[in-house]
Amino acid sequence: MLTELLQGTDAGGFLLIQDSACLSGRHLLRSFINAALNREEAVHVLGFEVGEEELKDGLKGSPIQRLHFHNAYTDPLGWTDNPTFTVHQFCLEELTRLVKQTSHPKPATLVIDSLSWILRHHSPPAVCKTLQQLRKGGAVRAIIALLHADMHQRGTVGSVCQLATSVVTVAPGMKGDEAVAKITKRSKSGKVMQDEEIFSIKEDLTVAVQSRPSHLGPKQTDPEEQETDPTANLTFNLRLSDTEREAKEKLSLPFVFSKEKKTALLHSGPGSGRILYEPDANDDYDQEDPDDDLDV
Amino acid sequence: MAAPMSSAGKPSAERSPFNTTSFQKKTRSRLISIPGTRPSVQNGQLLVSTGVTSLDYLLGGGLAVGTVLLIEEDRYDSYSRMILKYFLAEGVVCRHELFVAAAHDNPDDILQELPAPILDDVAIHKPVEQPRLSCEPQDSLDAMKIAWRYQNLPKVQSALASSSRFGHYYDVSKTMEPEIRQAAKCHRFYLPEHPTQSSPTHSTMLQSYSALLKSLQEVIHREGFEVAAPMSKSRNILRIGLHSLGSVLWGDDLCCHDNPSNSHALTTFLYGLRALLRSSLSVAVVTVPSHLIQDRALMGSITRLCDNAIALESFKGSERETNPLYKDYHGLLYVRQVPHLNCLASKLPDHKDLAFKLKRKQFTIERLHLPPDLSETVSRVSRGELAGAATVTSACGSGTSGNKHLDF
Numbered sequence: 001m002l003t004e005l006l007q008g009t010d011a012g013g014f015l016l017i018q019d020s021a022c023l024s025g026r027h028l029l030r031s032f033i034n035a036a037l038n039r040e041e042a043v044h045v046l047g048f049e050v051g052e053e054e055l056k057d058g059l060k061g062s063p064i065q066r067l068h069f070h071n072a073y074t075d076p077l078g079w080t081d082n083p084t085f086t087v088h089q090f091c092l093e094e095l096t097r098l099v100k101q102t103s104h105p106k107p108a109t110l111v112i113d114s115l116s117w118i119l120r121h122h123s124p125p126a127v128c129k130t131l132q133q134l135r136k137g138g139a140v141r142a143i144i145a146l147l148h149a150d151m152h153q154r155g156t157v158g159s160v161c162q163l164a165t166s167v168v169t170v171a172p173g174m175k176g177d178e179a180v181a182k183i184t185k186r187s188k189s190g191k192v193m194q195d196e197e198i199f200s201i202k203e204d205l206t207v208a209v210q211s212r213p214s215h216l217g218p219k220q221t222d223p224e225e226q227e228t229d230p231t232a233n234l235t236f237n238l239r240l241s242d243t244e245r246e247a248k249e250k251l252s253l254p255f256v257f258s259k260e261k262k263t264a265l266l267h268s269g270p271g272s273g274r275i276l277y278e279p280d281a282n283d284d285y286d287q288e289d290p291d292d293d294l295d296v
Numbered sequence: 297m298a299a300p301m302s303s304a305g306k307p308s309a310e311r312s313p314f315n316t317t318s319f320q321k322k323t324r325s326r327l328i329s330i331p332g333t334r335p336s337v338q339n340g341q342l343l344v345s346t347g348v349t350s351l352d353y354l355l356g357g358g359l360a361v362g363t364v365l366l367i368e369e370d371r372y373d374s375y376s377r378m379i380l381k382y383f384l385a386e387g388v389v390c391r392h393e394l395f396v397a398a399a400h401d402n403p404d405d406i407l408q409e410l411p412a413p414i415l416d417d418v419a420i421h422k423p424v425e426q427p428r429l430s431c432e433p434q435d436s437l438d439a440m441k442i443a444w445r446y447q448n449l450p451k452v453q454s455a456l457a458s459s460s461r462f463g464h465y466y467d468v469s470k471t472m473e474p475e476i477r478q479a480a481k482c483h484r485f486y487l488p489e490h491p492t493q494s495s496p497t498h499s500t501m502l503q504s505y506s507a508l509l510k511s512l513q514e515v516i517h518r519e520g521f522e523v524a525a526p527m528s529k530s531r532n533i534l535r536i537g538l539h540s541l542g543s544v545l546w547g548d549d550l551c552c553h554d555n556p557s558n559s560h561a562l563t564t565f566l567y568g569l570r571a572l573l574r575s576s577l578s579v580a581v582v583t584v585p586s587h588l589i590q591d592r593a594l595m596g597s598i599t600r601l602c603d604n605a606i607a608l609e610s611f612k613g614s615e616r617e618t619n620p621l622y623k624d625y626h627g628l629l630y631v632r633q634v635p636h637l638n639c640l641a642s643k644l645p646d647h648k649d650l651a652f653k654l655k656r657k658q659f660t661i662e663r664l665h666l667p668p669d670l671s672e673t674v675s676r677v678s679r680g681e682l683a684g685a686a687t688v689t690s691a692c693g694s695g696t697s698g699n700k701h702l703d704f
Contacts, residue, residue, distance in 0.1 A: 124552040128544040132400070133488070156552040158588040159544040162373070163400075184372075184613065192372045194613055253442070262444055294337070 001183045001195040002209050005166055006035045013142045014135055016115075016164040018149045018157070023172045023179055026050070026113070027201045029146050030058065033111055034205040037063035041141070042108040044099055046085065048072045048117035055113070058205050068102055076117070087121045092130055096139040107141040110134070114146040115160065124156050128163055173198055178210065330531050330577070332390025333361065334462060339639050344533060344579050345390075345463035347382030350661035352463055354631055354650070355604055356643045359581075361533060362574045363635060364566070366599060368586035368607035370627060373540065375608050376583045377406075378468070378654060380537050383581045385410040385472060387535035388480040389464050395515060395536045395578075397485035397508055399545035406539065407482060411466035412473065414657060469656050483515050487546060502558060504547045505565040512536065513572060521576045534578035541565070542584045542598075551588035559594055566601040603635035608652070621666070625651040629661055 005015065015032070019025030026049075036043050037059065043066060047055055052069045059067065075083040089095075099108050112118070118127055134140050149157050149169070161167050161184075169182040183195045198210040231238040240248065336343045336357050343358030346365065352358045359365055369376040387394050388410065396403035440447050485508055492503035501509075516522060521534045542550045542562045550556045566582075573580055582602065589595050599605045610627035611617045629650045636642035649664040 123549060125544050125547045125549055129547070132545055136488075153552065153554055153590070155554065155588045155590050158585075159551045162543065162585065162588075163545075186372065190374050190377065192374060192612055266445070266448060 001185060001193065002168070002181055002197050002199055002207060005168070005183070005185070006032060006207060008035075008039060008142075013165045014131065014163060015142065015144045015166045015168070016161060017144070017146050018161075018167060018169040019146065020148065020150045020171070023170050025146050025168075025170045027205075028168070028170060028179075028181075028207070029111065029113060029144065030055065031201055031205045031207050032144050033067065034059055036109045036111075036144075037066055040066070041106055042066045042068065042102060042104040043111055044068045044070065044102075044108050044140075045111045045113060046070050046072055046090075047113050048076055048087070049114050058203070060204075066104070070098065077121075087118055090118050090122065090127070090130060092133045092137065095130075095134060096137065099139050107139060110140045110143045112143065112145040114148060116146075116148040116151045119152060119156065119160075124159060128159060131163055177201075330533055332386075332392055333533065334358070336360065338643055339637060341637055343462075344392075344535075345386050346379070346581070347384075347386035347463060347466070348379060348659045348661070349463040349465070350652075350659065351379070351606070354606075354645050354661060356634060358462060359579050359604065360635070360637055361577055361579055363603035363637070364570055364573060364580045364582060366602035366605040366632075367581065367583045368605070368632070369540070369583050370608040370610035371587055371613060372610065373583075373585070374612075375610055375627060375652070375654065377539070378659065379608075380539060380581055380583060381406065381410050382466060382659065383535060384537050385413065385466055386464060387533075388472065388477055389413050390533075391480060392533040392535050393519065393521075394480060394482040395485070395512065395534060396482060396539070397487075397511075397537070398539040399487035399504070399543065400540055402486055403482075403484040406537075407477060408471065410472040410477060411468045412470035413476075414465045414467055465657055467657055468654065483511075485511050492547070500558065500560045501564045501568075502547050502561045505541075505561055508538075509565060509568050509572070512569070516572065516576045516578065521578055523575055523577060531577060534576070536573075536578055536580040538580065538582045540585060541582050542589070550594070551585055554590045556591070556594075559591070563594075563597055563601055566598065570601065570603070599632050602633070603637070605632035606630065607632055622651070625653045625662075625664070627652055628664070 017025040017028055017032075033043055033045065033055075040063075045055065045067065047069055051073045052071060055069065056064065056067065070085040072085040072087065076085075076087050078086040078088065085098075089098075095110070099110065102108075115127070131143065131145075134143060147157065147160060164186075166183065166185045171180045171182070173180045177200045178198050179200065181197050181199055183197070185193045185195075187193070196212060198212070199207050200210065201207055330342070333342050333344050335341070338356060341360040343352075343360055345352050345358050346355070355365070367376045367379055384394055384396065384407065394407075396406055398406060487504055487508075490504075490507045490511075492507070516534065519534070521532070540546075542548050544551055548556070548558070548561055550559065550562055562584075569580060569582075572578075584598065586595055586598075586607065589598075607630040608627055609630070611619075611622055611625070612627075616622050629652045631645055631648075631650070634642045634644055647663040650661050651664040652659065652661045
């Protein structure tokens with residue numbers, strides 16, 4: 001499922017990459033940026049955590065002109081006189097203006113590195129409202145954000161995940177350069193798909209998906225025990241030959257009725273004892289019937 | 297497929313035992329008779345169907361008019377949303393009026409996804425094994441040779457249902473026809489369309505909730521749903537569906553923080569909502585993402601403020617998905633609260649372990665029962681370990697209760 005996500009999100013999609021202190025999700029984020037650039041899309045990056053050179057490291061070639069980096073790394077809170085991008089500019093009007101500045105035929109993809117930074121300076125309801133407005137607005141085609149799950153309370157992480165259409169949680173894998181990705185994808189019809197894959201990122205920022213991880217650990221792997229045949233190794237014979245089996249089936253047991261009697265006994269239940277009542281004109285209805293409000 | 301059933305008075309042998317007889321009920325003219333409602337057997341309250349017949353049975357026959365049903369959402373909000381859609385679809389079929397409020401999706405999107413009602417067969421509930429009155433008795437008799445008298449009895453009666461045909465059935469794979477849907481009057485409240493003023497008010501309720509409450513009050517007053525309104529016009533019921541209250545998009549940080557700054561916003565709203573409902577002919581279904589609310593005491597007070605409360609837990613994504621015990625079901629259902637309206641005690645459901653399954657034509661809620669374990673080698677995992685254990689249950693199950701053969 002990771003390759004499908006890399007190939008493109010639907011319009012209005014919100015992809016969230018969750019990482020932790022054990023493994024950084026920034027490499028996967030850069031792979032997503034690379035894939036978006038190769039798809040001839042314009043990418044706007046709000047960089048709060050790393051500088052421009054570090055983010056662009058490894059991205060080569062002409063697509064890099066479609067990458068617009070908004071530097072929020074040097075001065076995110078606006079302490080100097082002319083900051084490039086501050087965290088207070090994270091609202092619908094500013095972001096729409098920012099994205100529309102670069103004229104490009106297709107709507108752009110917005111990459112946020114990282115959402116944790118913004119959540120520390122704005123309240124979660126405000127951030128989620130802005131994200132939802134961006135999704136529905138149409139100025140931005142898709143949003144990809146990085147979130148450090150261990151920096152926030154569980155409720156905050158859960159609330160942001162509820163907004164997202166796809167969530168990729170990265171964790172370190174068994175070997176050095178491998179990582180495990182748990183992917184949850186919500187389709188428009190409400191169906192939820194989940195997957196777990198091992199992947200590694202190569203030098204040119206392409207992702208190689210290896211395989212499903214085998215579950216080591218306390219999952220149950222009971223070997224099927226061969227059922228021992230209880231009729232073997234006895235001094236007497238408990239098995240039946242074919243003729244003996246036929247004779248056994250033909251034997252009529254006592255208290256076994258013939259088919260006709262069985263049907264008569266079985267199906268007589270519903271048929272007997274029914275009262276068919278058609279009220280005629282001579283019947284008078286009791287006006288004071290106390291049971292007439294029962295509807296059982 | 298059965299032919300459309302004619303009215304009562306058909307004394308043929310093919311009728312199921314749940315049908316009416318030829319006795320006609322005399323209707324009293326003093327009671328308000330609103331289509332889609334019926335009086336409760338237990339306490340005389342006017343009941344409305346939730347759209348899911350098994351849920352009606354759990355709630356004591358239906359949802360009483362003037363009460364609130366709280367649904368605690370499952371993790372991905374799939375099944376709670378489904379129940380909300382059933383509720384609204386039932387309103388369309390019974391010709392009630394609808395009020396839908398949402399912050400995440402447009403209410404129009406929710407209304408377009410309503411399931412299509414199955415209108416040709418009028419909700420004949422079949423028992424698990426219907427008595428076979430077919431004209432070929434041979435194949436049915438061959439099923440059991442020795443215990444043939446038990447053939448026609450149903451297997452374990454796990455499906456819950458009441459005997460009267462009160463609710464309707466819906467086909468989830470199809471959406472409701474636009475003609476049917478547009479015949480019902482729908483009021484919408486989409487939060488982004490109501491911009492909140494930035495001036496802080498001194499009330500404990502958030503701007504979004506007070507706007508919603510005001511809108512509800514205005515609709516109830518304008519359309520004449522108040523109980524005190526003049527009885528001259530024909531009365532109808534207003535069905536209110538509030539999607540994902542308390543979530544982040546309503547502006548509430550109840551789900552984000554462990555100690556929310558305005559922890560009384562949602563509870564104040566629910567109090568006001570219940571007051572509004574008690575004085576009007578309306579029913580509300582509210583869904584809350586309770587799995588994100590960390591403060592359990594607050595969740596408890598939210599549950600107490602609503603009359604009925606159920607919680608859904610879906611197996612998707614948890615380790616219970618691979619548990620063979622749960623393979624037939626999609627999730628577990630917990631009944632948190634049943635109301636006692638005008639009476640001292642309420643009828644609690646008989647069974648506490650309930651599981652639900654969303655089939656194409658029915659949302660069934662069944663009693664979860666362990667099938668008999670006939671094999672010697674498989675160790676039976678006890679229910680206590682399943683319910684509480686956070687780790688994979690089979691580790692504790694097979695390790696401790698050993699599955700060694702006893703050799704003599």
